[in-house]
Amino acid sequence: MLDRLNAALDHLEQRLDQPLDVAASARIAGVSEHHFGRLFSALAGLPLSEYVRRRRMTLAGADVLAGRESLLAVAVRWGYGSNEAFARAFRAVHGVGPTQARQAGAVLRSQPRISFRLVVEGNTSMDYRIVTKDAFRLAGLTARVPLVHEGMNPHIVAFVRGLDPATVRRIEALSDQEPRGIVNVSAELTGSRDEGTELDYWYAAVTGADVPDDLRSLPVEAGDWAVFSSSGAFPVAVQHLWRAVFTSWFPSNPYETRPGPEISRVRVAEDGGTADAELWIPVRRI
Structure with a gap:
């Protein structure tokens, strides 16, 4: 099960610049969409949609700091149709807007990739x-x-x-x-x-x-x-x-x-x- 969950997360990671497709990820995990969302939330401690949003903004933050493209180009790549919508989403994650982020010394937040591993904490069984x-x-x-x-x-x-x-x-x-x-x-x-x-x-x-x-x-x-x-x-x-x-x-x-x-x-x-x-x-x- 954990291997399938991690494969589903890899699938998500490769498509962060595309609309979230929970159905495809659930198929890879071998479970229903309902269960995939519930299981991810329980294991990760945050809902799947919020994790994807944070990962997108983590990668978008790197694009903004690189300064090689216009902010509108970065916004479009990450699924936003305007600078205003992108700025709101960016600020919600990083605490500053993309324009401020390009100023020297700006501090951004990073959401690491999540992967699930089995940790043996004891031999207690569940009835x-x-x-x-x-x-x-x-x-x-x-x-x-x-x-x-x-x-x-x-x-x-x-x-x-x-x-x-x-x-x-x-x-x-x-x-x-x-x-x-x-x-x-x-x-x-x-x-x-x-x-x-x-x-x-x-x-x-x-x-x-x-x-x-x-x-x-x-x-x-x-x-x-x-x-x-x-x-x-x-x-x-x-x-x-x-x-x-x-x-x-x-x-x-x-x-x-x-x-x-x-x-x-x-x-x-x-x-x-x-x-x-x-x-x-x-x-x-x-």
Whole structure:
């Protein structure tokens, strides 16, 4: 898998002066466009589109400093139709415009090429199971919140604390299949997994029953789910489990993500310091 990912990145690097073709790169990696973007973001720590933008501006910066061509010629080479559009993109990466960059002493930023390598950090194995589920519905309440990588998400905490206890009991009573009880759901992630990226957070139950009109409902297609378990400090262990799934499990197994919500079932100890968790990721075999 890592070899195919690196081949896909080589393909991107050779075509930085052309429009981004995620489909072609995904084919080289042997996965879907959806999974390629998700996997790159998890492994690299930034979305693919942002990486390509930074690489283009790194090379454009070298062209600007060389001074052999007009700024418009450099702009056109890197996909911009005007000096103004190029200057805005250039300044967003380098902190100065291309005209200022040609002045002596200008400092520019460089985005190195990314390549993925397997680093053996220990012999800890990951337990998982593949569950095939019929179509179902998520029933509950939802809020649009920003993604938080470490620690408690204050927006989710405030949302859950504001729920009426009677409504919580009604949601939980709708649970009639795995994962049972109240679940936390991430859906409709916008573009990347950067800190602050917005997503739909669901406080919900997995059900096949009719959903009352005063609750939200999200239909979920039938398919396979990879289920991972974790126990440890809360919420760190849960967040690290998600990271390990994308940085360790997917590169080592013949599965890719498919469109659908990510579901976690978390049971926090009475002292609030530890938790048992299950993470359900929609997958399909490559």
